Amino acid sequence: MAYQVVEKSAALDTLEAQLQERQSRLEALQVRVAQLQEARGLQARQVEDQRAQNAAQREAYEALRVHTSFQEAALRRLQEEARDLLERLVQGKARAAAERNLRNERRERAHQERVTQELKKAAKRTVSISESPDTFGDDGTKKGSETLTLALATEPEPLDSETCEKWKRPFRSASATSLTLSRCVDVMKGLLDFKKRRGHSVGGVPEQRYQSIPVCMVARLPTWAQDVLDAHLSEVNAVRFGPNSSLLATGGADRRIHLWNVVGGRLKASQTLEGAGGSITSVDFDPSGSQVLAATYNQAAQLWKVGEAQSKQETLSGHTDKVTAAKFKLTKHQAVTGSRDRTVKEWDLGRAYCCRTINVLSYCNDVVCGDHVIISGHNDQKIRFWDSRGPRCTQVIPVQGRVTSLSLSHDQMHLLSCSRDDTLKVIDLRVSNIRQVFRADGFRCGSDWTKAVFRYVHLPVLSTCVPSNPGVGVCSPLSPSPLHGCCSPDRSYALAGSWDGTLYIWDVDTGKLESSLRGPHCAAVNAVAWCHAGSHVVSVDQARKIVLWY
Structure with missing residues (x-):
């Protein structure tokens, strides 16, 4: 029994030691539970605070939304009032x-x-x-009155x-x-x-409309590269001749426009226009040659004065995506822009004000303007016609491939389109039908902004070039003479550049490839321009080069 008492005492001591250990663990767990409960309370209070903040922000958002709707309604009313005031003013x-x-x-x-x-x-x-009374005769005698x-x-x-x-x-x-x-x-x-x-009313300024004056000059197809320059710091996207055929503008991805003079078969830098906020995709001269309009990738178009020492630019902002095309209308006070935001806008340049917005349903890559029509080429392989006096689309012509450029003939009877299916198409606007489709072995459209142009080339005939109205410059054949040639619109050509740097020229009348020019271009040709006199051609490419062809 004494032995059992000793064993039981040892077992009791062991159990007491385990009980103390468990009691210490329980106390530690109780402390941990208290800490967790305190942290839970803190988290609950933070959740309540966050809920209160969310509710306040929701209320503020609703108030701002209501205020914004009121402001938009007020803006619409102000715009309507402005239009009414403008109409009343006019x-x-x-x-x-x-x-x-x-x-x-x-x-x-x-x-x-x-x-x-x-x-x-x-x-x-x-x-x-x-x-x-003092009149004297021939004999010196005085005569009476x-x-x-x-x-x-x-x-x-x-x-x-x-x-x-x-x-x-x-x-x-x-x-x-x-x-x-x-x-x-x-x-x-x-x-x-x-x-x-x-002749004109003194109550208002008449709208200036410019008509091109025929130039008495014999034009011919270019055959060789006369001058080659590195025009920009990066690829050149656009080129355009001015009305006088000696001034041209180039625009590129370096956000600059360079003006060049063609002097003695060479390109001489004239002026640099800076201030564009993005890459320049197209350039255009107004009918008088005093302004340059450019489309840029910063969702706006820029307008510069030509010839000023410190040229100030006007910004035509309102698009929500890249502006891909900007063209003057028949006057220097109106312009049209196309953008990838699926809109075409008409602008009053006197006030830098958008007077009309047209929803065109697809990316717009290029626009051209006629007397009362706006033509736009789109990414959905369609060419759309818009009446400048009405809100709706008047006609849609489908073509195969994304449209990259449009060019309107001088008589506004034919339209040249370039598309990514590596073809050029001539559309007869009188019957709204595709008249010719141009293809060539090796011709490929190099980009979504590759530009092709129309050109009427005048062939010489043996007749004297005499102005029908002196001082105006209109040619009319009067009598044969071996000394001069008179201009007659005998041929029309389509010109475009390919991905490999080759220029292709098609005869519009016959549909045949007239010539292909291979020269200094080692990259895709983005744009070409044919001067109004018809004596030379300029092309620009993705490798910064500008080439003058004669």
Whole structure:
């Protein structure tokens, strides 16, 4: 029993040691539970705070959304009011011009009536013509004074013999009749000049529309590269000739426009236009050649003045994606831009204001403008026609391949399109039908902005080039002459550059490949331009080069 008591005591000691260990662990766990409960309470309080903040932010968002809707409604109302004010202003100016014209016409009629009355009175007036009393004859003797009376009437009366004899006598003094007649002639000239000066209304400025003037020059197809330059710091995307055929502009990915003069078969740098916010995709001159418009990748178009030392640019902002095309209309005060935001916008350049937005349903790669039509080429392989006086699309012509460029003929009867199916198509706008499709072995469209151009080339005929209206420059064959040639639109050509740097020229009338020019280009040709005189061609490529062809 004593042995069992000892064993039981040892077992009891072991159990007591285990109990103390477990009690210490329980205390540690209770402390941990307290800490976790405290952390849980803190997390719960943070969750409540976050919920309160979210609710406050939700309420602020709703308030801002309501305020934004109110602001948008107010903006729409202000835009409508601005349009109404503009219409009323235009109508007021038109009424003021009409009233001013009416007043001028009344004043002119009153002036004409007054002059007519003066002429009638002068015709009925009797004028005395007398010689000086100190008149000496040929023999040196002094003669007496002689008086001659001349009655001015509407119808001449027969003169008797005595009067005829008096008319034969010499006299020195200037006659009052000659003065009166000269004054009448001056008055009539003044009236004619006044009528000529009254050609335009003084109540408003007439819109300037520029028409191209035919140039008496024999054009020919280019055959060789005359000049080669590294034009930009990176690839060149666009090139365009000015109206005078000696000034051209190039734009590239370096965000600059360089102006060049063609002098003696060489390209000479004239001016650099900076300030574009992105890569330049197209350039265009206004009809007078005084402004340059460029489309850029910074969702805007830029407008510069040509020839100014520090040229300031106007920014036409409003697109929400890259602007791929920017063209002037028939006046220098209006322009059209196309963008990848699926819109085409018309601009009033006098106020840098977007006067119309057209939703075109697809990426727009190029636009051209006619008299009353806007033509846009798109990424969905379609060419769309828009009436500039109406809101809807008037016609859609499908083509195979994404449209990269459009070029309108001078007579606005044919449209040239270039597309990514490696073809050029000539569309007859009179019947809205594809007239020709140009292909060539080796020709491939190098990019989505590859530009092709139309060109009418005038062939010489043996006739004298004489202006039909002197000072205007319009040619009309009058008589044969071996010294000069007169321009006649005998051929039209399509020009485009390929991915391998080759230029291809097709005859539009026959549809045959006329020639292919291989030269200094070692990369894809992005754009080409044919001068208005027809004497030279310029091409630009992705390797920074600009080439002048003759």
